[in-house]
Amino acid sequence: MPPATPTPPEPAAPGPLPLVGAWGTVSRAARPVVRELLVNGPSTRTDLARVLGLSTGSLTRLTKPLTAAGLVVEGGTVHDPANGRPTRPLDVVAADHHFLGVKLTSDRLYAAVTDLRARVIAETSEPLDATTPEAVSARIAGVRERLTTADTAPVAAGVTLGGAARPRSDPDAAPRFDAPFLGWVDIELSERLTRRTGVPCVVENDVTALAHAQRWFGAARGLTDFALLTVGAGIGYALVRHGRMVPADAVDLREFSHHVLDPGGPMCTEGHRGCIASYLSTRSILAAAAHGLRRGVTPEEVAALARAGDPVCRNVLRPAAWALGAALATVANLCMVKDFVVAGEGLVLIAAEEGCVEAGIRDRRHRDHGSLRVTTLAPDFGEWARAAAVTAIRAFVLREE
Ligand SMILES: [Zn+2]
Incomplete structure (x- = not known):
């Protein structure tokens, strides 16, 4: 069995909430127990204590008020894989809230x-x-x-x-x-x-x-290090290292979306050539397609035209897909993360150009491009x-x- 690795403390929640029923009685020390059960499902007391870096005595003391209040329940008897003793895994009562x-x-x-x-x-x-x-x-x-x-x-x-x-x-x-x-x-x-x-x-x-949602209940569950990139009206980026989200303000995020991938690339509204936004923001894609087609177009039209083989739309979307790959590889190279979640309505546009995303990764991560794990979320809201x-x-x- 691997040595106990205490779960890193959670970053501060977005804001204080008033007490809600019995949940208001959950002590600060017991909250990691609730989080662990909530995110990773039913668990024996032995496993919970190991994961949280607690003694089984402390764990029992913390969970007693939770079970007494009906917030946490014991399941059917199983045999503890650690010591073979019969035990009843704990679980959160999730359906009541x-x-x-x-x-x-x-x-x-x-x-x-x-x-x-x-x-x-x-x-x-x-x-x-x-x-x-x-x-x-x-x-x-x-x-x-x-x-x-x-x-x-x-x-x-x-x-x-x-x-x-x-x-x-x-x-x-x-x-x-x-x-x-x-x-x-x-x-x-x-x-x-x-x-x-x-x-x-x-x-x-x-x-x-x-x-945060991907970490608790999605593709990044169990990961201590990953990055999220979103493409759509704006370019979004979040980085989690050592189980904590790296703080970023509006200036940091603006700089990320205008990071230059290719100084010979298309121009964004701020005059940069080849920044991430110049390839990938919906506005940039529509402007480039409108320029080639000599008429205004909607995102749906661009996607449909590209699927039908229209050379203008394909030549706008292929570099956009390449830019997503190049951005992922750049983050991987600089921040030393290998797990990525990609989301956003802009993915509808580049969904058919997966090969170009791969090419972007290969262009910027020369020998190790196969090690990046990218999960793509459905491009709806x-x-x-x-x-x-x-x-x-x-x-x-x-x-x-
Ligand atoms: Zn720019």
Whole structure:
């Protein structure tokens, strides 16, 4: 059996949430136990103690109040593989708590209701006819009414957006966001939403939320090191090293999306040649296709034309796919990660050009290109809405005192 490796502490959850039922009694020390059961499923006390670097005595002491409160239950008897003794694995009661997740884009919202294990119970999407914070809050309150029932009433809600939280001098103050796609500058949303929906609400950057969700309940489960890249209206990037997300502000992310892959490449709106955004942002792809076709086009048209063999669209999408591969290899080379999750609606455009993604990786990772493991998420917003619900789950389970 490998030596015990204590799980690294979780980064701070997005914001404080009020006590919710019996969960409010979960001590800070017991939260890693809940997280471990939630993410990795039922476990014997011996295994839990080993994974968390605790003595079995401490583990029993921590889990006793959880089982007494009915938050954690014992399953049927099994024989402990470590010592052969009969034991009853512990598990979290996941189906009793529900969470609402909402991902905002510039013109639509995507919503999901999940249980505590992020299993989706209901989902929907609606147009955003107005994007003022008041109008968006009212729309989310309406979605909460329409999407949940008395049996699935959410205990917390998470909302994610393509924006960055401003640095806070007071850690207790609600975060304030800048969200260019919504035209928001210095906007407080979580308290406004909590008042409007009657549900404790946390707000987080959408790419950060997606990376956390992949770590807890997705392709990156069990990984301590991986990177997430997203392509669409903007380029998103999140890096997890040693089990913690590397902090990044809006300036860092802007620099990432304008990192130059090829100084002879296409031009972005800021005048760089060959930056990641110049190849991969939806705006760049549409502009390049429109230039070649001498008319405006939609993303769907570009994808369909490329599939039909149109030389202009193929010659726009092939370099875009190459750029994704080159960006992945660049991150791998500089940050020493080999596991990647790729997501975003822009993947619809380059889905047919997988060979070019591979070529981009080979061009920038000369001898070891086969070692990168890339998982691609479905290019729709369902996973983003689920990730927004996970933001609420994380805040709920890791609740700051
Ligand atoms: Zn640029």
